[in-house]
Each structure stands twice: as structure tokens, then as C-alpha cells.
Amino acid sequence: MTRVTAAVASSASRAESRAGRSPTRPIVIAIDGPSASGKSTNARLVARALGYAYVDTGAMYRTLAWYCLQHGVDVHHPRAVTAVLRRWKTRLDCVDGHVRLLVNGYYPEKEIRTPEVSAAVPLVAAIPKVRAWMVKTQRACVRFGNLVMEGRDIGTQVFPETEFKFYLDASLAERTRRRQADGIPEDLAQRDHRDSQRKAAPLMVPLGAMVVNSSGQTPEQTSALILAEIRRRLEARAAEPPGARPG
Ligand code: DC
Numbered sequence: 001m002t003r004v005t006a007a008v009a010s011s012a013s014r015a016e017s018r019a020g021r022s023p024t025r026p027i028v029i030a031i032d033g034p035s036a037s038g039k040s041t042n043a044r045l046v047a048r049a050l051g052y053a054y055v056d057t058g059a060m061y062r063t064l065a066w067y068c069l070q071h072g073v074d075v076h077h078p079r080a081v082t083a084v085l086r087r088w089k090t091r092l093d094c095v096d097g098h099v100r101l102l103v104n105g106y107y108p109e110k111e112i113r114t115p116e117v118s119a120a121v122p123l124v125a126a127i128p129k130v131r132a133w134m135v136k137t138q139r140a141c142v143r144f145g146n147l148v149m150e151g152r153d154i155g156t157q158v159f160p161e162t163e164f165k166f167y168l169d170a171s172l173a174e175r176t177r178r179r180q181a182d183g184i185p186e187d188l189a190q191r192d193h194r195d196s197q198r199k200a201a202p203l204m205v206p207l208g209a210m211v212v213n214s215s216g217q218t219p220e221q222t223s224a225l226i227l228a229e230i231r232r233r234l235e236a237r238a239a240e241p242p243g244a245r246p247g
Pocket residue numbers: 035057058059061062121122125150151152153154195
């Protein structure tokens with residue numbers, strides 16, 4: 001098991017700054033899309049192929065919903081939920097290339113996947129102060145180096161400046177089939193409606209994103225397509241004259 005702590009990873013960029021060099025800005029691959037569009041599987045495959053750290057931002061929203069349920073905080077009350085953000089003790093770490101949000105030193109890996117948490121999470125994710133806290137925490141993940149980050153608002157709110165934006169989609173019928181195969185019965189049409197109609201950071205295709213429809217494709221086919229596009233863009237970057245871009 002390889003563990004990278006935030007303090008160790010950020011000391012490298014501090015050393016670069018001390019040496020008078022501007023630290024190289026980590027590359028962020030943003031992968032957005034609706035539930036069961038194949039984001040997690042593809043983001044993991046892409047991260048592994050590139051050797052980048054993988055960040056599941058949905059897990060962070062789920063962690064907050066889980067914590068509220070655990071501590072009797074009413075998720076229908078935005079004030080009660082935002083009060084949690086002031087008192088819970090969180091930390092980021094990176095284990096085997098997977099960035100995790102820990103609460104009081106604990107990573108609730110299984111607990112955040114229950115139907116109760118799935119029902120509560122859209123409520124907490126709709127609260128603007130929660131989104132601001134999450135965006136700040138997600139941006140802090142660059143301390144672990146280059147990232148593949150998946151979610152709903154990565155290319156629009158978290159890293160709108162990245163050149164590597166992908167929007168994964170699949171037909172509702174196929175996404176419903178995938179969820180059923182995972183043993184997670186869920187009304188995806190209702191979840192899509194909630195995620196795309198909420199006022200704060202609704203799900204949408206980010207400007208400049210490559211839209212990938214994974215219907216009828218295996219994860220290997222879809223991730224190969226995404227990887228080919230990333231490599232094409234990385235090569236184009238490498239061919240630019242020095243000083244052509246900031247950072
Ligand atoms: O991807 P998921 O099902 O684990 O996401 C859980 C919830 O969090 C879902 O309702 C959408 C929300 N979410 C969000 O609003 N923004 C993100 N970047 C990631 C997830």
C-alpha cells in the first residue's frame with residue numbers, strides 16, 4: 001500500500017519555489033457526467049494508465065451526507081448541514097493512487113454507498129456553502145500531483161481552466177441497466193433531473209469538453225478513446241515553444 005500524505009507531497013513544490021523555479025502546475029483531467037455514465041470506471045482506468053491520482057468527488061459529498069446521518073443532523077436544513085463543515089475534522093490522503101477524504105481519521109468507504117446516503121446526498125449537494133467547501137477541498141487535491149477527477153462540476157466550477165475536459169454520457173436505458181447490474185436500484189431519471197435542475201452548479205457539459213457517449217462500448221474502448229485524446233493534447237502542449245503558456 002502506497003500512502004502519500006498531503007504534507008510530504010506539497011514539500012516538493014515548496015522546494016521548487018525555494019530554488020527560484022515556478023512549480024509546474026499539475027495536470028487535471030476533468031471527467032463529468034450523469035450517474036452511471038461510466039465516469040468512475042473510466043476515470044480509474046485513465047488514472048492508472050497515466051499514473052495520475054484518482055479523485056472521486058461524489059464520494060466526498062457522500063461522506064458529508066453519511067456524517068450528517070450518523071450524527072442526527074437533518075439534511076433538509078442547510079444551516080444544520082453547513083454547521084457540520086465548521087466542526088468536523090477532515091483530512092485528505094492518497095493511498096495507492098486514490099485520493100480519499102477522511103473524517104476524524106476514518107475513511108467511510110462502504111458506509112457511503114448505502115441507499116440512505118444515496119437519498120440524502122442530493123440534498124446536501126444542493127447547498128451552496130457545501131459546494132464552496134467541496135470545491136476548495138477538491139482544488140487542494142493538486143498537492144498529490146497530476147489528477148484525474150470525476151464529478152458533476154469539475155470542468156465548470158472546480159478546474160474550469162483545465163484543457164482536459166471530458167463529459168461522459170450513455171442512454172438512460174443503458175445507465176439503468178448498469179445500475180441494476182450493480183445491484184443498486186435507482187430512479188436515474190429523477191436523479192438526472194435533480195442534478196441538472198438545481199440552482200447551485202447544475203450538471204452541464206463544460207465549455208470545451210469532449211463529449212463521449214459510452215452506450216454499447218466496453219470501459220476499455222471508452223477509456224482508450226479518452227486516453228488517445230489526452231495523449232494528443234499532451235503532445236501538442238509539449239510541442240509548444242517554451243514560455244507559450246503560464247505556469
Ligand atoms: O457520483 P455519485 O453518485 O457518487 O454522486 C453523489 C452525489 O453527489 C450526486 O447526487 C451528485 C453529487 N455530486 C455533485 O453534486 N458534484 C460532484 N462534483 C460530485 C457529485
